[in-house]
Amino acid sequence: MTRATLILLLVLSVGAGGCGIAESLAGGGEVVRVYSGRHYDLEEAFEEFAGETDTSVEFLFGGDAELRERLRTERENTLADLFMTVDAANLEIAASEGLLQPIDSETLDEVVPEHLRHPGGLWVGLSKRVRTIMYHPDRVDPSELSTYEDLADPKWKGRLCMRNSTNVYTQSLVASLIAHHGYDEALEVVSGWVANETEIIANDIRILETIAAGGCDVGITNHYYLARLLEEDPEFGVKPFWANQDGRGVHVNISGAAVTLNADDPQLAGDLIEWLATDGQEAFVYGNHEYPVNPEIEPPPLIRQWGDFKEDPLNASEFAALNADAIRLMNEAGYD
Ligand SMILES: [Fe+2]
Numbered sequence: 001m002t003r004a005t006l007i008l009l010l011v012l013s014v015g016a017g018g019c020g021i022a023e024s025l026a027g028g029g030e031v032v033r034v035y036s037g038r039h040y041d042l043e044e045a046f047e048e049f050a051g052e053t054d055t056s057v058e059f060l061f062g063g064d065a066e067l068r069e070r071l072r073t074e075r076e077n078t079l080a081d082l083f084m085t086v087d088a089a090n091l092e093i094a095a096s097e098g099l100l101q102p103i104d105s106e107t108l109d110e111v112v113p114e115h116l117r118h119p120g121g122l123w124v125g126l127s128k129r130v131r132t133i134m135y136h137p138d139r140v141d142p143s144e145l146s147t148y149e150d151l152a153d154p155k156w157k158g159r160l161c162m163r164n165s166t167n168v169y170t171q172s173l174v175a176s177l178i179a180h181h182g183y184d185e186a187l188e189v190v191s192g193w194v195a196n197e198t199e200i201i202a203n204d205i206r207i208l209e210t211i212a213a214g215g216c217d218v219g220i221t222n223h224y225y226l227a228r229l230l231e232e233d234p235e236f237g238v239k240p241f242w243a244n245q246d247g248r249g250v251h252v253n254i255s256g257a258a259v260t261l262n263a264d265d266p267q268l269a270g271d272l273i274e275w276l277a278t279d280g281q282e283a284f285v286y287g288n289h290e291y292p293v294n295p296e297i298e299p300p301p302l303i304r305q306w307g308d309f310k311e312d313p314l315n316a317s318e319f320a321a322l323n324a325d326a327i328r329l330m331n332e333a334g335y336d
Contacts, residue, residue, distance in 0.1 A: 029054040032268045035071065037064040037085035038255050041287035048283050049275050055268065064090045071099045076262045081269035086255040087168045089175070091123040092320030100258040101266060107274045111294045115315045116254055125254030125316060126276050127290035130223040130309065131173050132250050133241040134208060139217040147244045148177065148251070151218065152192020160198040161207045161216035165330040168323075169204075169222060169253065174330060175322035176251050179314055183329060190333040200336045205229065212237045222253075227289035227302050242309040249310035255290065 036042055036059055046057040062070070064085050071078055071094070083094055094100055095118060102121035109117075116125035133145055144155075151160060163170045177186035201207045204221040208229055211219050229236045243250045257276065259269045276284050281297040284290075289300050298304065 029056055030265065030268055031056045031058060032081050032265065032272050033057075033079045034059040034082040034084055034272075035067045035080040035260075036061050036083075037067055037090060041284060042084070044287065045276065045280050045283040049272055049280060052279070053271070053275075055272075057272070064093075068094055068097065068099060071260060072097065074262075078260060078262050079264075080260045081263035081265055082257055082272060083260050084255075084257045086129070086253075087172055088123075088125070088254050088256065088316035088320035089168050089172050089323040091118070091254075091256050091258055092317055092323070094258065095122040095317075096321075099261055101261050101263065103259050103266075103270050103273060105270055105274055108277055111277050111296070113293065113295070115313050116252075116256075116293050118317045119315065123256050123258035124273060124277065125256040125293050126273070126281075127255045127285040127288075128293055128311075129253050129255065129290055130242075130250055130311070131169055131220060131253060132223060133243045134211055134219045134221050134226060134238050135241055136211050136214065136217050136237065137239050138237075139214065142239070142241055145218070145241045145243075147247065148173070148220070149189050151220075152189045152196065154196065156218065157196045159217040160193065160196055161201050161210050161219040162193065162198050163204060163207065163220065164200050164202045165327065165335050167202070170330070171323050171326045172253050172319050173220070173251050175319040175326040176312060176314055178322050178325055178329065179318050180248060183325060187329050187333055190330060190335050194334050198335075208236075208238050223291075223303065223306070224289040227300075231289075231302060240306055242306075244312070245310050248314070249312040252291075252311045252316075254293070254316055 032055055034057060039061055042059065046059060050057050071080060085091060100122045103124060104121060108124050112124050135145060174190060177189055199216055201210060204225040207219040207221050208226055210216055223240060226238055226240055257273045259266050263269050277294055281292045281294050285292050286300045289303050291299050
């Protein structure tokens, strides 16, 4: 096997702040370059791909807005062949700004479910992150729980913790409510959460810790944050509840990838994306306890115990395209 070659171009801090060269290893063979807003587990996956294919992978980590700004200003001079990030809304914004080109891949059409891919091939989901209801098992009987919409019921007053409105995960969940119910009905749901004096917490881990400590009974977070806490402490006292199982299914978001408009080597970029959706699925999803998009791959062990769930079949590009409406709606509802 060829020695894995990997070059970390530069690490940009998220938000304001400086940047610096973090790591640089010698490269060989063809080079594929990645701009990534996703930070989890990529190095291991890239190293494996590089080793298997005699390719060098160079990557640059950064905040999503920063990386899109780079793609916009660099235009045809960009080094990036791939743009990778978390949350379909971030991919959709890049698509709508004309920064991406379609991927034509029978493999991806086969192994990635249709609702987790852009209908025009502009981006593709590579892992699933389930944003669902979390509860304290001593303070809530799971039979009391049902849907995101039900959390607007006055019986939950003073018992809820949720994420802030500037967070893209919250925006995508609310956008999915708009897609299913229309703006006015979705506004009623979110206004109900506000009327229930929901405590807004700007961090999913802190939401789970607050539930565990009895500060609230129920919250909404991405599933893998609970997995991380359970990995540290198997007795951590919060349970997941798959939302909306009697209806459309739980809200599923993605982490995904796209080929940039000005990629030097779109073919090689597509090869890396195909590899991540097939042979590289485990390397890509296991470290962060995410669900594979490829149904042939088993979920990581820790989250397998939570069992199967029905997922909302709404195409991720549909809720992603409603991002601005979701922000407006939360503002109108007085949701912080
Ligand atoms: Fe996250």
